[in-house]
Amino acid sequence: MRYTVTRRRRWLALAGIGLCAVVALSGCAAPAPLPGGPQVETEMLPLEDSLVIKDQLREELALPPVDLETMQWLDRLQGELTGDRNFGSPAISKDRSAVTIIWYGTPSARLEELVAEAPEKLTVVIQRAVFRPAELNELALRAVTTEGLVSGVQVAMGSATPDASGVTIGIVELPAGRSLEQLGTAFAQALQRPDVPIAVEVSGMVVPFNS
Numbered sequence: 503m504r505y506t507v508t509r510r511r512r513w514l515a516l517a518g519i520g521l522c523a524v525v526a527l528s529g530c531a532a533p534a535p536l537p538g539g540p541q542v543e544t545e546m547l548p549l550e551d552s553l554v555i556k557d558q559l560r561e562e563l564a565l566p567p568v569d570l571e572t573m574q575w576l577d578r579l580q581g582e583l584t585g586d587r588n589f590g591s592p593a594i595s596k597d598r599s600a601v602t603i604i605w606y607g608t609p610s611a612r613l614e615e616l617v618a619e620a621p622e623k624l625t626v627v628i629q630r631a632v633f634r635p636a637e638l639n640e641l642a643l644r645a646v647t648t649e650g651l652v653s654g655v656q657v658a659m660g661s662a663t664p665d666a667s668g669v670t671i672g673i674v675e676l677p678a679g680r681s682l683e684q685l686g687t688a689f690a691q692a693l694q695r696p697d698v699p700i701a702v703e704v705s706g707m708v709v710p711f712n713s
Contacts, residue, residue: 565596565598566596566597566598567598568594568598569598569621571621572594572598572601572621572624575616575619575620575621575624576592576594576601578616578619579592579603579616580592582612582616583612583613583616586610587606587634587635587636587637588605588606588607588610588631588634588635588636589603589604589605589613589635589636590603590604590605590606590631590635590662590664590666591604591635591664592604593664599623599624599625600624600625600626600627601620601624601625601626601627602626602627602629603617603626603627603628603629604629604631604635604664604665604666605628605629605630605631606630606631606633606634606635606666607630607634609628613628629665631665631666631667632665632666632667632668633662633666633667633668633698634666635662635666638662638663638666638668638669638698639661639662641660641662641669641693641695641698642660642661642662642669642670642671643660644693645657645660645669645671645689645693646658646659646660651689651692651693652685652688652689652692654677654680655673655677655685655688656673656674656675657671657672657673657674658672658673658674658705658706658707659671659672659705660672663701667699668698668699668700668701669689669698669699669700669701670700670701670702670703671685671686671689671700671701671702671703672702672703672704672705672706673685673702673703673704673705674704674705674706674707675704675706676704682701682702682703682704683702685702686699686700686701686702687700689702
């Protein structure tokens, strides 16, 4: 379930349902529909410890800048909530008019306070996550750091999906005779989380961009 909150009107509206840290040996984009209006394309804001790929940085630089008031609010939001296991990375729309916050379960009192403090011009959406974001990040980290987790497969990167509905795992190459769907099932079993959808894609070697 998604709650839409705007500071000007100070209300919560219930709508349809709804992290993004990337672990590599990389950050992300997702569409987020706003209730009663058109879809707003959003980009996930990487957490401080996320690594950013060159192409993503180039795309970010081509977008309109985020104004200082919004940036300061986003910094405060992430600074105060990053340690909360229910909190996923926020996303800001490409026109910089709306922010979507991924959250598992009932919004905390502090989250609602921070939303109420958002710039008046900003529309804020709290989107309910299917899984707890911290748990998905931990699964992605295990997939990347556990050597031989799935036999014959070299993992290059892993991340929670932007809406916290599952995990994406990037592999260097697809082993002969095995499909991506089969590997997704194999990773879910190896991680002992068959309830979590795991999508596997061939990413090749991922080279972090640090400067």
